[in-house]
Amino acid sequence: QKEVEQDPGPLSVPEGAIVSLNCTYSNSAFQYFMWYRQYSRKGPELLMYTYSSGNKEDGRFTAQVDKSSKYISLFIRDSQPSDSATYLCAMSPNSGGYNKLIFGAGTRLAVHP
């Protein structure tokens, strides 16, 4: 079983829809949670960064972390065709400065006009 599970999709939604992307994990040591967006043939771009449990909002994006359920989510409001990309969740334990990120497989999102 992988440490981080993420549904690969693809997820297809109409423009303006609310999108929900999710990851589950098994390692209770994870403290730092990130969402990256990756366009085709490009490197991942950091979208959201959250420490421990709670919510964080940035424009149309909201990240939620539920450590008790080992479940994290990314919500995209008013989705746009430019949001079409692969979304990768990533997480890291709290063990000092040399943390490696453990990534999910990524969910492919397509927002159609």
Added chain:
Amino acid sequence: EAEVAQSPRYKITEKSQAVAFWCDPISGHATLYWYRQILGQGPELLVQFQDESVVDDSQLPKDRFSAERLKGVDSTLKIQPAELGDSAMYLCASSPGGETQYFGPGTRLLVL
């Protein structure tokens, strides 16, 4: 805006040949990472440097892969000999410290 630079962007090689990838991190970033991303999967860490020192290479196939960061700035990842299963995107990332990592555009490798 400062970015992580990687070259080449694309590389096609035949199996058993040697290949090398180069990464220039964001200026001032002491931590540098090399990841491999197989199509349809998330990136997996190959090696992590703190300045010029390797701090994690537990997932680096050391029989064929090597990495160096001699002056603690730019870095080179080498594969010799390349195998068909090495076809993937090789991503470099850098960090000023902590958990936030900034990725370069990657080098897409195809081994024939």
